[in-house]
Amino acid sequence: MADSHTLDKKHPASMLPETITPDVRFLQQVEAAGPFQASACYQCRKCTNGCPVSFAMDLYPDEVIRLVIVGLPQTVLHSQTIWVCAACETCTTRCPNDVKIAELMDCLKETAVQKGIPCPHPQILDLHNIFLKDLKRWGRVCETTFIPEYLLRSGMLRRMWQAHTLGAEIKLGWRMGRKGRFALLPKTIKGKKEVRNILGRPEKR
Numbered sequence: 001m002a003d004s005h006t007l008d009k010k011h012p013a014s015m016l017p018e019t020i021t022p023d024v025r026f027l028q029q030v031e032a033a034g035p036f037q038a039s040a041c042y043q044c045r046k047c048t049n050g051c052p053v054s055f056a057m058d059l060y061p062d063e064v065i066r067l068v069i070v071g072l073p074q075t076v077l078h079s080q081t082i083w084v085c086a087a088c089e090t091c092t093t094r095c096p097n098d099v100k101i102a103e104l105m106d107c108l109k110e111t112a113v114q115k116g117i118p119c120p121h122p123q124i125l126d127l128h129n130i131f132l133k134d135l136k137r138w139g140r141v142c143e144t145t146f147i148p149e150y151l152l153r154s155g156m157l158r159r160m161w162q163a164h165t166l167g168a169e170i171k172l173g174w175r176m177g178r179k180g181r182f183a184l185l186p187k188t189i190k191g192k193k194e195v196r197n198i199l200g201r202p203e204k205r
């Protein structure tokens with residue numbers, strides 16, 4: 001039976017050299033931040049076949065692992081996949097070799113940011129940054145600060161305004177707030193300091 005994952009994907013082949021000389025240094029560097037046990041991968045593709053967003057990826061999860069193992073950081077760190085990954089952990093759960101694929105994706109995102117490689121979807125980077133900012137600020141994500149800031153920074157507010165859907169979204173948010181689906185005022189948690197310590201330097205308030 002044909003494997004649907006090999007039929008219609010857009011592969012970033014332009015980044016791949018014609019011949020590959022394996023270089024273990026990238027794997028070692030990545031594993032030092034883990035361990036993720038990437039080298040245990042035997043390419044069964046259970047991760048890819050269970051991934052709910054593989055349709056939007058330019059490299060499939062098993063390919064990311066393979067490229068990390070052979071040492072092609074440029075291809076991996078410039079891929080859309082590391083940003084498209086929804087961190088759902090389905091791959092990690094399905095892997096028979098206990099490869100920490102979802103966690104590895106996070107590590108690759110961090111590496112790309114540290115190396116100044118532009119995120120192909122800036123709104124996803126905005127989402128991560130605002131999420132972390134809220135955690136540092138309140139110890140948890142607070143919808144009343146998180147959502148407005150994300151809408152503003154990502155340009156979604158402008159797009160909703162242009163599409164004349166902003167009014168409906170505000171009404172929906174108001175109804176949800178009234179039904180207690182989220183707090184209208186920011187709430188903090190007891191262990192806020194500990195969360196800040198885990199995440200590093202606290203945000204100024």
Ligand code: SF4
Binds near residue numbers: 094
């Ligand atoms: S499920 Fe695990 S062993 Fe199989 S391809 Fe994915 S990472 Fe490799």
Ligand code: SF4
Binds near residue numbers: 053061088091101102
């Ligand atoms: S964690 Fe990411 S790569 Fe793994 S199954 Fe979920 S979306 Fe796919």
